[in-house]
Amino acid sequence: MPKKVIFEDPAGEGPAITLERFEIPDDVPDTELRHRKVPEPDPHYVDLGMLYRFAQLEHARVSGAEGLVPLHVAVRGHMGTGKDHDIEQFAAAMGLPYFRIPLTGEVRDVTLIGSTRLHGDGKGGTESRWEDGDITRALRGPSLLNLSELNAAGAETLFALHGLLDRYSSLDLPTGETVRLRPDVRIFGTMNPTDLRDYAGTQTLNKAFADRWVIWEKNFPGGEQVEAMLTRRYPRLKEEYVTAIARLAVEVNASFEAQDSGVRVETPLSLRSVLDRLPTGLVVHSDRPDPLRQAWEEYVLPHVDLFDRDHYETVWNAVVRKGPAVKPF
Ligand SMILES: Nc1ncnc2c1ncn2[C@@H]1O[C@H](COP(=O)(O)OP(=O)(O)OP(=O)(O)O)[C@@H](O)[C@H]1O
Ligand SMILES: [Mg+2]
Numbered sequence: 001m002p003k004k005v006i007f008e009d010p011a012g013e014g015p016a017i018t019l020e021r022f023e024i025p026d027d028v029p030d031t032e033l034r035h036r037k038v039p040e041p042d043p044h045y046v047d048l049g050m051l052y053r054f055a056q057l058e059h060a061r062v063s064g065a066e067g068l069v070p071l072h073v074a075v076r077g078h079m080g081t082g083k084d085h086d087i088e089q090f091a092a093a094m095g096l097p098y099f100r101i102p103l104t105g106e107v108r109d110v111t112l113i114g115s116t117r118l119h120g121d122g123k124g125g126t127e128s129r130w131e132d133g134d135i136t137r138a139l140r141g142p143s144l145l146n147l148s149e150l151n152a153a154g155a156e157t158l159f160a161l162h163g164l165l166d167r168y169s170s171l172d173l174p175t176g177e178t179v180r181l182r183p184d185v186r187i188f189g190t191m192n193p194t195d196l197r198d199y200a201g202t203q204t205l206n207k208a209f210a211d212r213w214v215i216w217e218k219n220f221p222g223g224e225q226v227e228a229m230l231t232r233r234y235p236r237l238k239e240e241y242v243t244a245i246a247r248l249a250v251e252v253n254a255s256f257e258a259q260d261s262g263v264r265v266e267t268p269l270s271l272r273s274v275l276d277r278l279p280t281g282l283v284v285h286s287d288r289p290d291p292l293r294q295a296w297e298e299y300v301l302p303h304v305d306l307f308d309r310d311h312y313e314t315v316w317n318a319v320v321r322k323g324p325a326v327k328p329f
Pocket of ligand 1: 044045046048077078079080083084085086190192229271
């Protein structure tokens with residue numbers, strides 16, 4: 001009996017979705033590796049809605065409804081909004097080996113698709129042999145491929161992937177072999193929005209390539225969502241701190257999205273700042289008179305460009321001014 005997994009709608013509106021977890025057969029290449037690459041569920045993960053949407057799409061796909069072709073989701077959002085984490089947690093829930101493959105500009109076709117290499121033939125001569133690249137290797141068995149930084153990919157990489165992503169659903173290797181998309185392979189992608197701000201090395205996605213994805217936006221989390229993530233991960237963190245950090249995050253990120261370049265901040269407050277760095281600063285400085293201020297100065301401000309510090313301070317003064325006068329934990 002295949003194991004089941006249930007996805008609840010965090011908004012409380014849609015029905016719970018039950019899906020069958022994938023199995024890893026013994027007769028695929030890299031069976032051991034695939035077992036090891038199924039991610040652990042993160043006990044601190046809070047579904048802000050994306051995991052449930054993935055489950056809805058998956059449900060439609062396995063329902064066998066007539067005419068549907070496999071769709072691939074690209075999650076678009078600013079740095080540190082949790083895109084990769086959502087995709088990884090979907091792999092964990094579904095029991096799929098997770099292959100995260102960054103497509104940054106320097107990555108060449110040969111790394112992703114493969115290349116022909118020379119090997120000793122054991123008789124003093126050499127012979128050439130095809131070696132799979134990262135994507136090809138992942139496609140040979142059950143896998144969830146996360147092609148991250150889609151909009152940093154070079155043209156030749158995009159071109160190599162076109163056929164895989166449309167209804168042809170296959171990758172043609174230079175050897176003449178055709179690697180078909182298995183029913184137990186899922187392809188996802190992530191990218192940063194390029195309309196609002198510059199991300200080094202990224203560009204607007206090539207139209208033909210973009211058309212091969214369903215693009216879903218990952219917005220900055222709202223105040224209640226930040227609070228939920230903080231309390232899930234740090235159950236002993238005092239409420240005053242939870243509220244203050246959540247407000248800082250919301251206000252900084254609202255300012256990041258503001259139109260008026262005179263007042264807006266140029267660096268968003270990422271979930272890594274909020275969930276990893278600030279709480280660490282609070283532990284380090286828990287005995288100081290104003291631990292939040294101290295943590296802010298040492299664990300957040302250094303990530304902000306010098307010219308942007310004033311804007312960050314404006315938000316700090318508007319939202320907190322003075323941190324809570326109690327110990328954080
Ligand atoms: N839904 C969530 N619940 C709990 N923690 C989360 C959640 N989403 C993200 N995080 C935390 O935030 C961190 C950043 O998330 P992630 O790396 O997925 O961001 P990203 O959007 O891929 O960023 P980038 O664009 O910079 O690659 C993760 O390491 C994780 O600890
Ligand atoms: Mg990422």
